Amino acid sequence: MTLPSFALSHLSQAPARRGACTATRADRPSAWQRLCRAGLGALLVLAGSAQAASDEAAVSPEAPVAPVASIAPVPFTAHYTLVLDGWPDVPITQRVSQSGELYIASMEASIKVASGYEQGRFTLAEGRMLPEGYRSGYRLAGIGKDYNREAPQAGDTRLPDRQSLLVLLSQQVDSQWSEQACLAATPCSLDYLDHKGRQRTLMYEIQGQETRQAAQRTFRTLRIEAWRKHREHKHYRIWLxxxxxxxxxxxxxxxxxxxxxxxxxxxxxxxxxxxHLTLHQLSSARQ
Structure with missing residues (x-):
């Protein structure tokens, strides 16, 4: 889930250098440039990394479509702060919006000379999430890269991107909790596509229901612990x-x-x- 194990594991081990990402390119070693860029990727996804080390083949068109969703998405804008040990706090904006039948899920973040974004588009058909395109990119001191994926054609893989995956995950866990499914002894999984169109698997278990205060609201949340398959030691404890x-x-x-x-x-x-990521503002018609 939003915060790749690759980037976060490297950043959490980096020496404390608050403000390091604000140094000029001439002053900062290339290794620190890579860390700063990886940190930006950490803001935008739950699992996987924009600088993933592996270069696996694209997915097979035989992959299944996303499973049935139980709760319809609702538009909102959320503002977070990401706190990484030894790094400047990073503001993040997340949006879920709707235009006709099309839903758009996105995140964006920036720190001084660096910025990044990720956006997934999808529709719903009989409760199933159907991907309709994806784009993402990052910039560091004016240098970066963009990724784009058009809506799948007939026979293409129809799995969610990383931003749509966040929406789908929230939709799934509520009904699973009521059925006492996906608990610690029997974790569940969701397949998705990373920024390069490679198939990944998010594993997760539901740990319980909690009431939490944030953004001047009281939320009923479900606490899950998630990790990417084959990276079992890098976990994300998330309150959805x-x-x-x-x-x-x-x-x-x-x-x-x-x-x-x-x-x-x-x-x-x-x-x-x-x-850790903290929600400090939420705008939505739903109360």
């Missing part, structure tokens, strides 16, 4: 508000490698969070 599919009332990043012993066992330990 099902009344606003896609909205995160809070998020903690946990790296379980920090508490593992030499044999690779966690021994029941939970690591301290090395990054």
């Amino acid at each position: 508000a099902p009344r606003w599919p896609g909205l995160m009332v809070g998020l903690d990043y946990l790296d379980y490698e920090d508490v593992m012993d030499k044999e690779g066992n966690r021994n029941g330990k939970v690591p301290p969070r090395s990054a």
Whole structure:
């Protein structure tokens, strides 16, 4: 889920250099440029990274469409602050909007000389999410890259992008919680496409229902813990508000490698969070 393990794991291990991303390109080593760029990617996604190390093949057109959604999306604008150890706090804006039958889910963020965005478009047909295009990009000191994906054609893979995945995840977990499904003993999964169109799998378990205060509101939330398949040690503890599919009332990043012993066992330990996301403003017609 929004905050890739690749970027966050590297940033959480970086030495404390608040303001490092504001240095000029001439003053900052190339390694720090990569870290700053990775940090921007961390703002925009739940799993995977705009600077992912692997270069796997594109997905097969045999992949299934997104599963049935249980709660219709509602337009909203949310403002967050991302806090990363040793880095400047980063403002993030998330939007879910609707134009006719088309829904648009997006995030954008910026810090001084760097900026990034990600946007997914989808429609609903008989409760199923159908992707209708995707775009994303980042800039660092005026240099960056953009990614675009048009609406799938007949026979193409019809899986959600990372922003649409956030909406779908919120839609799914409410009904799953009522059925006592996707708990710790039986985690569930959702397939999606990353920025390059590669198939990824998000694993998640529902840990419970909580009432949380944020943005001058009281939210009924479902707390989940999510991780990308094959990256089992990088976890995201997320508080979702099902009344606003896609909205995160809070998020903690946990790296379980920090508490593992030499044999690779966690021994029941939970690591301290090395990054967290806080909701501080929500605008929506739904109350």
